Amino acid sequence: MARICMHGYVSGKVQGVYFRQSTCAEAERLDLDGWVRNLDDGRVEVLVEGEADAVRELAGWLEQGPEQAQVTGVELQEHALQGIAGFIARR
Template identity: 75%
Template sequence: MARICMHGYVSGDVQGVSFRQATALQAERLELDGWVRNLADGRVEVLFEGEEAGVAELSGWLQQGPEHAQVSALDLQEQTLQGVAGFIVRR
């Protein structure tokens, strides 16, 4: 199966609700590499890569996020592989 990379932004009530930590846990469970971080405008930015099935599953999860999040929009674009190793929460 091919590896793919997605980059994008999650909008809504997605900061202060453990969104980044929950995203990292999901990514690690799915054996994906990448990062997630909060932006000053209230969105969350995410980049993740791995096997297509795992990428698709995380993409679907991001549409809802963790329990207390209220996702209003998800904008993901496929990118060339970045070659990142592991998944980190950026500050």
Template identity: 65%
Template sequence: MGRVCLHGFVSGRVQGVYYRQSTEQQAERLGVDGWVRNLADGRVEVLLEGEEDAVRELERWLCDGPADAEVSAVDVQEVPAQGITGFIVRR
């Protein structure tokens, strides 16, 4: 399998519940590159890039998130690879 890149948004109670930090931990565990950040409208935005199996596993994790999160929707779409290395929490 090759590399894939997903860009998307997570809605629900996903801010103030360690969603970004937990996403970073999961990405590092899976070897997925990219970033995560909070948006002013209460959503979380993500860009995930890596081997397809790992990216898809992280995409599934986004639907639940950390224990205190209440995810109502995850909307992602495949985009061209960005060539990102590493995973960061954007501020």
């Protein structure tokens, strides 16, 4: 299976609801690499790479997020592979 990379933004009530930590846990469960961080405008930015099916599964999970989140939009676009190892929450 080919590796792909997706980069984008999640909008809604996605800060202060453990979105970054929950995204890290999901990404680790799916054996994905990348990072997630909060933006000053209230959105969450994410870059994820790994096996295509796993990346798509995480993309679907981002549509809901953790229980406390209220996601109103997810914008993801394919991006060049970054060669990142591991998945972290950035500040």
